[in-house]
Amino acid sequence: MTATKTHTLKRADLKKSSTEGLIPMTYDKRMDGRKRFEEMRPISAKVGIIPRAHGSAMFQIGKTIAYAAVYGPRELHPKFMQNPKTGILRCNYSMMPFSGSGERVRPGSNRRAKEISMVTENALAPVLDLTEFPNAVVDVFIELPQTDAGSRCAGICAASMALADAGIPMKGLVAAVSAGRVDDKIVIDLDYNEEAYEHGPVADIPIAMLQHTNEISLLQMDGEISKEQLKQALETAKKSMAQIFEVQTAALKEKYNVKAR
Amino acid sequence: MGKLNVKENDIVVPGEVLAEGMDYLPSQGTYRLEDNVRAGMLGMVRIEGKVIKLMQLNGRYVPRRYDTIVCPVIDVLMSGWRVNTNSAYEAVLPIRDASSRFIPKGADLTKFFALGDYLVCKISNVTSQKLVDVSMNGPGLQKLEGGRIFEVNPHKVPRIIGKEGSMISMIKYATGCRIVVGQNGLVWINGEPDKEVIAYDAIRRIEREATLPGLTDRIKTDLEKKLKIKIESAQQFHEPQQQESQAQRDDSNKDSHPEEGGSEEEQY
Numbered sequence: 001m002t003a004t005k006t007h008t009l010k011r012a013d014l015k016k017s018s019t020e021g022l023i024p025m026t027y028d029k030r031m032d033g034r035k036r037f038e039e040m041r042p043i044s045a046k047v048g049i050i051p052r053a054h055g056s057a058m059f060q061i062g063k064t065i066a067y068a069a070v071y072g073p074r075e076l077h078p079k080f081m082q083n084p085k086t087g088i089l090r091c092n093y094s095m096m097p098f099s100g101s102g103e104r105v106r107p108g109s110n111r112r113a114k115e116i117s118m119v120t121e122n123a124l125a126p127v128l129d130l131t132e133f134p135n136a137v138v139d140v141f142i143e144l145p146q147t148d149a150g151s152r153c154a155g156i157c158a159a160s161m162a163l164a165d166a167g168i169p170m171k172g173l174v175a176a177v178s179a180g181r182v183d184d185k186i187v188i189d190l191d192y193n194e195e196a197y198e199h200g201p202v203a204d205i206p207i208a209m210l211q212h213t214n215e216i217s218l219l220q221m222d223g224e225i226s227k228e229q230l231k232q233a234l235e236t237a238k239k240s241m242a243q244i245f246e247v248q249t250a251a252l253k254e255k256y257n258v259k260a261r
Numbered sequence: 262m263g264k265l266n267v268k269e270n271d272i273v274v275p276g277e278v279l280a281e282g283m284d285y286l287p288s289q290g291t292y293r294l295e296d297n298v299r300a301g302m303l304g305m306v307r308i309e310g311k312v313i314k315l316m317q318l319n320g321r322y323v324p325r326r327y328d329t330i331v332c333p334v335i336d337v338l339m340s341g342w343r344v345n346t347n348s349a350y351e352a353v354l355p356i357r358d359a360s361s362r363f364i365p366k367g368a369d370l371t372k373f374f375a376l377g378d379y380l381v382c383k384i385s386n387v388t389s390q391k392l393v394d395v396s397m398n399g400p401g402l403q404k405l406e407g408g409r410i411f412e413v414n415p416h417k418v419p420r421i422i423g424k425e426g427s428m429i430s431m432i433k434y435a436t437g438c439r440i441v442v443g444q445n446g447l448v449w450i451n452g453e454p455d456k457e458v459i460a461y462d463a464i465r466r467i468e469r470e471a472t473l474p475g476l477t478d479r480i481k482t483d484l485e486k487k488l489k490i491k492i493e494s495a496q497q498f499h500e501p502q503q504q505e506s507q508a509q510r511d512d513s514n515k516d517s518h519p520e521e522g523g524s525e526e527e528q529y
Contacts, residue, residue, distance in 0.1 A: 054319075054320070054321055055319065055320075072321070072349065073321060073348075073349040074321075074349050075349055075350070075351070084390060087349075127275070127276075129301070132323065133323075133349055133391075134389075134390050134391055135349075135350075135390065135391070136349035136350070136391075137349075164274055164275050164302070164303045165303065165319060166319065166320060166321075167302060167303060167317055167318065167319040167320020167321070167416075168302070168320065169290075169301055169302045170275040170276075170301070170302060171275065171276060171292070171294075171299070171301060172275050172276025172299070173274060173275055173276050210276075211275075211276040212276040212294060212299060213294070248274070249274050249277070252272075252274045252303060253272050253274065256272045256303070256305075256318055256319075256472075257272055258469065258470060258472060258473065
């Protein structure tokens with residue numbers, strides 16, 4: 001008799017704790033206090049921050065900061081990489097040693113950085129026209145002093161501004177943002193806590209889009225999502241891109257609108 | 262009727278829609294996508310009737326035929342010198358174009374131009390693969406001795422030189438410095454140290470304010486104040502036959518004859 005009673009009590013306690021606990025079982029509010037699910041973190045951008053580079057830019061989204069420096073067009077070595085028909089784009093993505101929130105990232109290249117460098121190149125290549133620079137290279141160095149998810153997207157945004165600042169002929173700018181789902185909600189610009197959400201399925205989809213045609217030049221995914229939700233996520237991301245293009249354009253124009261002393 | 266979205270002198274970014282409709286035509290730095298004329302680079306808008314052009318504001322130098330450039334010798338070859346053009350491509354100065362004097366076969370070429378010497382050259386040829394040849398046959402083309410070299414934005418060079426060389430001649434006259442401005446953005450100054458600094462500051466200011474109107478007058482008052490002299494009029498410094506003015510990429514200058522630059526030697 002007594003045993004059964006205790007048992008029932010325990011069950012009731014469990015139910016109670018699940019509703020009153022700190023961790024919500026459904027994702028109905030953004031963890032970092034953003035008001036809406038399609039809202040991005042605060043964005044800021046600045047062009048021409050590295051004086052010795054031929055073009056440079058900074059792009060910040062929330063706690064993620066990316067710096068991009070463009071050198072070139074310049075002579076390409078090793079020589080076997082030269083393309084006599086056109087110049088090539090070479091990107092280098094690198095996270096700085098204490099840029100994450102976890103342990104120290106070992107500096108230098110690794111498998112992840114190589115992959116991201118490659119997808120960054122592919123995301124930017126469609127807007128560039130380097131046929132005027134045969135055998136040459138345009139180097140883009142992306143450094144991340146601080147990251148909180150969405151670093152490849154921030155890197156692409158910064159790199160696209162830096163390339164424009166370097167006077168490279170290009171058809172348009174490129175913007176990137178991550179979309180996805182946390183539990184049953186479609187969200188834009190996931191931060192690290194959302195990416196690591198444990199109480200439901202998560203999908204993180206970095207997307208890069210060309211300004212002049214709205215074509216997608218980067219689409220990767222981590223996690224799982226249904227076809228309908230993916231379509232919805234892409235549509236939502238498109239609206240956010242417009243905001244990023246505005247910030248990029250304003251930052252570029254600010255540098256070049258000079259005033260007399 | 263098409264719609265124009267920009268004004269003259271506007272700064273535009275790549276991809277920006279400059280004009281809508283087929284009434285406007287794309288030109289340098291712009292392209293047509295569907296019905297719209299868009300910017301193909303970051304630049305400043307120039308509208309000439311229906312044609313929309315962009316003036317480039319930033320970016321590295323690209324070698325062009327007949328440009329006068331300032332460049333250091335970076336290698337000595339069997340039959341010439343290799344020079345750095347401050348672009349993605351190096352250039353070769355063959356012996357036969359290096360000097361009007363006869364240089365025998367097998368001579369020690371470093372006796373003429375050693376590594377690290379700065380030369381004023383003219384680009385004699387550029388191929389489609391950007392193989393560049395330079396020449397030193399011509400007035401004002403020489404080895405630079407002494408002075409100082411610094412780099413400016415190559416797209417601001419026409420402004421530094423000024424219309425028919427008026428701006429640079431004014432600085433030369435006011436400071437008494439010898440100045441060579443290469444199309445590749447390398448500038449050489451030689452004069453009294455304090456005057457060199459004034460000339461340097463003036464050129465830097467032109468580079469920074471190149472897109473603003475009334476620059477010549479501001480530079481003039483600036484120089485007058487610093488040097489405590491009176492410069493009558495900037496117009497008097499039109500020297501259409503000089504090396505710097507020939508270096509200008511101006512269609513009207515294409516017909517000028519370099520050989521007629523008689524006063525060239527006195528300049529240096």
